[in-house]
Amino acid sequence: MPSAPPQPVQLTCPACGTRFRSFIFTLVDGGEQPELKGALLTGQLNVAACPRCGVASVLSAPLVYHDAGKQLFLVYVPQELNSQPQEIDRFIGDASAFFLRSLPPDTPRAYLLAPRRFLSLQSLIEAIYEADGVSAEELRRQSRYVEIITELVNLIEDDEQFAAAVQRYYEELTPEFLTTLEAFIGATNETQAQMRAMLVKVREKLLAQLERLTEQAAIAELKEAIERLRAASDEELPDLVSELRLLIDYSFFQMWTEQIEAATAAGDTETAQRLTERRSRILELIEEIDRASQELFERGTALINAVLAAPDPVAALKARADEVTDDLLVVLSANIAAARYAGDQALLEQLERLTTTIKEIINSRLTPEDRFINELLMQETTAEATRLLRKSMTKITPELARRLNERAEVEEKRAQQANAERLRQLAREVNALLF
Numbered sequence: 001m002p003s004a005p006p007q008p009v010q011l012t013c014p015a016c017g018t019r020f021r022s023f024i025f026t027l028v029d030g031g032e033q034p035e036l037k038g039a040l041l042t043g044q045l046n047v048a049a050c051p052r053c054g055v056a057s058v059l060s061a062p063l064v065y066h067d068a069g070k071q072l073f074l075v076y077v078p079q080e081l082n083s084q085p086q087e088i089d090r091f092i093g094d095a096s097a098f099f100l101r102s103l104p105p106d107t108p109r110a111y112l113l114a115p116r117r118f119l120s121l122q123s124l125i126e127a128i129y130e131a132d133g134v135s136a137e138e139l140r141r142q143s144r145y146v147e148i149i150t151e152l153v154n155l156i157e158d159d160e161q162f163a164a165a166v167q168r169y170y171e172e173l174t175p176e177f178l179t180t181l182e183a184f185i186g187a188t189n190e191t192q193a194q195m196r197a198m199l200v201k202v203r204e205k206l207l208a209q210l211e212r213l214t215e216q217a218a219i220a221e222l223k224e225a226i227e228r229l230r231a232a233s234d235e236e237l238p239d240l241v242s243e244l245r246l247l248i249d250y251s252f253f254q255m256w257t258e259q260i261e262a263a264t265a266a267g268d269t270e271t272a273q274r275l276t277e278r279r280s281r282i283l284e285l286i287e288e289i290d291r292a293s294q295e296l297f298e299r300g301t302a303l304i305n306a307v308l309a310a311p312d313p314v315a316a317l318k319a320r321a322d323e324v325t326d327d328l329l330v331v332l333s334a335n336i337a338a339a340r341y342a343g344d345q346a347l348l349e350q351l352e353r354l355t356t357t358i359k360e361i362i363n364s365r366l367t368p369e370d371r372f373i374n375e376l377l378m379q380e381t382t383a384e385a386t387r388l389l390r391k392s393m394t395k396i397t398p399e400l401a402r403r404l405n406e407r408a409e410v411e412e413k414r415a416q417q418a419n420a421e422r423l424r425q426l427a428r429e430v431n432a433l434l435f
Helices: 034-041 085-103 121-131 136-154 159-168 175-187 188-233 239-243 251-267 269-309 315-321 326-342 343-363 368-377 382-391 396-413 417-434
Strands: 007-012 017-022 027-029 047-048 054-060 063-067 071-078 117-118
Touching: 017 063, 027 034, 027 085, 034 063, 034 121, 034 175, 047 188, 063 085, 063 121, 071 085, 071 121, 117 121, 117 239, 121 136, 121 175, 121 326, 136 159, 136 175, 136 188, 136 382, 136 417, 159 188, 175 188, 188 239, 188 251, 188 269, 251 269, 269 315, 269 326, 269 343, 315 343, 368 382, 368 396, 396 417
Parallel strands: 027 063, 071 117
Antiparallel strands: 007 017, 047 054, 063 071
């Protein structure tokens, strides 16, 4: 469909007085103009940056948002414009006529006769998100991301304050936050070159700060692991080593050895001896864990090879269902990667069929709550998981919320923080739906 062109406007920068030209969009078709929809949702639509000093200003203008696929016809007129009712009605009528002319003959049109009016631009944006299936929880998180990005933009020229802000918001600067920042950058158009340059600068400076903070966090995590292992009793040590296995690497033992050397240098031979003995015991436990993992991998490989040699691998696997565990999926994943690398398409297809069968076998042993949780986790996006929750109200129970939190605790112990947070978020949404 033909898009409505932006309207040119002459502006004066409120900070430095520079006069410059910008553009205002008053009609946005979300289905046909995804770039404008993205700009609107990320707060970049109708924002002008002064070419001289870079100060950004939000341009006050009426806005109509349309999406034929979702039958949305949303209207926002800023109150500060003091528009007369007849002017607003004329503006809405012209917009309705424009979109009516662009629709195919067999497309529903009744929604264009009943526009939804909003008192604030934020409430209009929330209506768009809601139509896209975005949960209230996610919407609040996105709003929080916008607040942080805005602050970082304002602090971009002050290295000390910028670093302090990144430190303050470190826990919130997740991959999802970075995705939102990328969306901000992608939503800028040719008339917002300076704004785009500022956002790119924020991204580059932010990534450098995050790298430094991540290194510091990794060191702090190692120190905490060492303290826990030092304080653990002999009985607690095996389980704790198993929990912390992913952290126990060369850097871990290097730091542990430094503590032994520091105790020796200080003349504390008793501590040095105790740390040396504990290091030896940790090494023994690591060898036991790794040996058990290797044996598990070998058993899994033997099982896969045996069923692949059968005339019907799927039937052979089902006949040995009692040997199927979650760990077999890890082994199978490694075999799939090898088959893909070798370009063996026939083997790859067989292994993928076995993967499906293993999941079916494991799924058949699960409680209804765990089966539904796995279904939720298989959704590609948070919004899709939220939509599935809302479509499955009969499955929303206190037991589901409890089980989500239990599985989150397990993931936290395995140092799988991203998985744990996703499970916690689902638990929060289940509780919201319950009450």
